[in-house]
Amino acid sequence: MTTAAAPHAAPHAGHAPMGFWRKYIFSTDHKIIGIQFLFVSLFFLLVGGFLAMQIRWQLGFPGRPMPGGGILPETMAPGGVILPEYYIQLVTMHGTFMVFFAIMPLLVGVFANFLIPLKLGAHDMAFPRINMWSFWTAFLAGMIMLAGFFVPDGAARAGWTSYAPLSARPDLSGASYGQMLWCISLVCLGLSSILGSLNYITTVINNRAPGMTWFRMPLSVWALFITAILGLLALPVLSGAAIMLLFDQTIGTHFFDPAAGGQALLWQHLFWFFGHPEVYILILPAMGMVSDIIANGSRKPIFGYHSMVFAIVGIAFLGWMVWGHHMFVSGMNPTLGSTFMVSTLIIAVPSAIKVFNWMGTMWRGNLHFHVPMLNAVGFVAMFVIGGLSGIYMAATPLDMFIHDTYFIVAHIHYVLFGGSLFALFGAITYWYPKMFGRVMSERWGKIHFWLTLLFYNCTFFPMHIYGMGGAMRRIYDPTQYDFLRPYQPLNQFITISAFLLFATQLIFFVNFWWSLFKGKKAEQNPWHDNGLEWTLPSPAPHGNWERVPTVYRGPYEFSSPEVAEDYLPQTRKLPTDREPVLAPVAGA
Amino acid sequence: MHWWLPLKASTFAGPIDGLFIAILIITGIAFVVVEAGLIWFIVRYRRRPGRKAFYTHGNARAEVIWTAIPAVTMVALGVISNHYWVQIKGRNSIPPNAYPIAIHAKQFEWQITYPGPDGRLGTADDFTVRNQLHVPVGQPVVVHLSSEDVIHSFYVPQLRVRQDVVPGMDIKAWFQATVPGDYELACSQLCGMGHYKMRARVTVHTQADFDAWMKQAAQAGTGGTGS
Amino acid sequence: MHTAQPHKHPNYLLIWLYLFLLTVAELGLAFELPISRNMKLILLLFLAVWKALLVALFFMHLKFERWNLRILAIVPLPLAAILILAVITEHIW
């Protein structure tokens, strides 16, 4: 039997045809919700990028009118010249949008929704309606955040970390409504993430297809599952902290007000107790999806599957004990600093395991450089730089020098742009056929990748040097300082690279939209992959499978000597395979 | 511009720059190994028709090796770093003979209070200067940091010293300058829209110059800065 | 569609009585007593944890669930402990 015991696709398994609104807007289908997240978070990615361009203009050419900046109101940029108060809003909102409304929903909202049921052989999420609410709450949160630019005094001005008491006192920050909207928006986002996470966790635990045991799950699902646990437990802390901050701003509580006995450092502890798990929320799913793509592109089983899983779990677990490394110079107890330094350094170990195992996967492979694979290898190459530069900050004495400098800015962008975004470009291209039934342009994908790699490094690598020179973050006009003035040519170089980088991203957006309507029609399994989702037609139908597939092996059986082709789908039954033993069901 | 760390002007520069270079070497090796390996694999194992990849699920020995090496390196790095950390910020790190200066940060200026000729803070001959930090060379200085409103951060790159100034907390930081000269004190924690211009001039004097300045400034009462 | 694990229901009214008596004991402790403040604190926390455990084990049936659901239920507790203990060390160094 050479063809798989292919489960039949269900065009409308048990579902009556639905109207446009129920099908595409208030949909409970996990794939549509994933796609909704995709469109919305790509929009916010563009917004965040747009804000970054304005920041870069000001840093490269301080005090010069921004081209096209004349359309901004007088309170932000009179005559196109950015004002200091607008600059802080830009910095704050760029970070907030990118972290909370672009990268996080792109990784978790899009791919946890889209991949978990498809890769596990479930018809849908455990709670489809809660899933829908999760999207709409996130959408609402994004709109509230965006509204910040349109209220009197403008958007929040205390940085994306909103350190109290600056954020708690409108009289000191100058932002009244903007800062409140920031808090309200993040409470909404927290709610959305919790609703999403409980869905993902329940689905992974309860709704796997027969034979899909824990250690047959693809690494992407493992990573998304662990990420969901992090999100579930971390976001409520942020919500709680944001509520306290909101109360400080509105009803006169004194949580973070030292004058009345409150503690300024309490906000930092709460924020980073959430914030560090958040950092792993922003990278673990990328690591998982990159693992899938690299195994596919190398046509080889993933190297050390089990240690990859344990590395994910280890990173997530250690992630709760390192938050203090954001606070080494904050006046925190220095003994606590030592503890946090050790746990932070230890977390480099599981990250190293992952990098070496990806290389092990490529070793003696048969490497296909399709666009997702290029981006995945780009991810590994760039994540290494970001990971290694993290060691500089982990060493406490050195952190005293480079904390809050551009070295940190370089580090976070190497991890979040070089890491997460490269993985996302790969992942979007990879699963695009299953989402929309068409393939993104290969040629433009490659052009986008190489140009991005070039301009990205031109933009962010010099920031290490700038930071080593002692340049502080969030400085409106670096020429105020004598020791920074000689760096102005470097700043202009970074700015021009950043503009080119932004322009390059437009290639991706155009490719995305063009392929949506004009792209080549996709086959069922364009990448010759083993996962369950590739047993469905492209695009995958509502309800996924008519009959749930049976799984016989792990997801990475590429180039298996048992078959002639270089891939072996999880659902294909070989004569040696036994039917999975099924456990009795609880409450079917 | 320069492509390297700023001038080493305090006793902290030795250990901190040393750590920097040590980590640069460690991460440099890791970086070269990984990137060269990636490029080598990309070229060597690129797709060829009719070839099948080597079928393996892993190698326990290789994985133990590349788990153990980073683990040992990181623990060693942690031990070394902690040694210097305790000297720089540890509970008992401030030298007992350190010269005290009180710095009060507010949006957007540094109010720097000198102990006056008697060398003790909190006495009648103290005087306060805006945005002018004068310290003697070769003498440990302890700054008592306090904030009026929000969190600021005391940062002098050439002295390799940084400490957040947190309202409601009384934080001390110390340093010992080694090279006389003019430097800049920057606020490195976002403190509002004037954050970018919250700077002060740092002058490291020789002991004789410092004494002369102190005498003259104490007489003027406001430091005679003209600022 | 629902099949609960068949288990004998404990005597819920007895647990209610326990909770009631423990609350009365707590109230008694809140008044002036010839014991130190720290002793009082420890006793009150002990009673509170006892009551919370009664609710979790019997009313929420944790006592009758499989071990893996129990693990799921206690995962957040060490994290909560880490946060509070670490931040409290700020004030005792």
Added chain:
Amino acid sequence: MTHAAVAASAMRPPFPAERGVDVYNKKLGMWVFLGSEVMFFTALIGSYVILRFGAPGPWALPGKVLNIPVTAFNTFLLICSSVSMVKAYAAIANGDQKWLKIWFGLTILCGAGFVAVQAYEYTHLIHHGFLPSGYRDGSELAELAAANPVMYGQAVAGLYGSTFFTMTGFHGFHVTCGVISMLYLYVTRVLPGKYTKDDHAGVEVVGLYWHFVDLVWIILFTIVYLI
């Protein structure tokens, strides 16, 4: 079976892949949700513990500001509602419709009673001058506190108000949500007799939430009112 029920049963694989936690989706989902609730209350209660531990002055003595007898009665109500909830669950597990209606109804009544008493408590406190920002100037409490600053914790009144209203307020909000959802279930499912011996997931799941809210109150009552 309705069309929706057919669709719903088709949504679930016939068998889980392996023995998981052995609970059905809704119950597992509620437990997972409660995990996030633990972390939410950790943020609030943790902040209270930390702020009180590091407070610059003594906290108000128990019973000076807050009315303990009223809250004790409230605690009693909530414990009663918890036992009636679990009795309702035990009743329907035996297929007993009549006692389900009685116990479930009692739970809602006790829950609503709790909210009512808390509303009374809040208005009373605010009337006497206890606000989230501390003791209102010129109020009865402010005068008492001025006379007895230690007993009334005058120095930290702001923290007292902040933490008290935030913690109990969010607990009250959870109780209110619970009462509303129970009322909804009561009208749409309990009264029409839709729960059966074999299908009463809703009662169990809302019960878990309700007991959790009770559990949080047990902790809050002790640490806010009695310590």
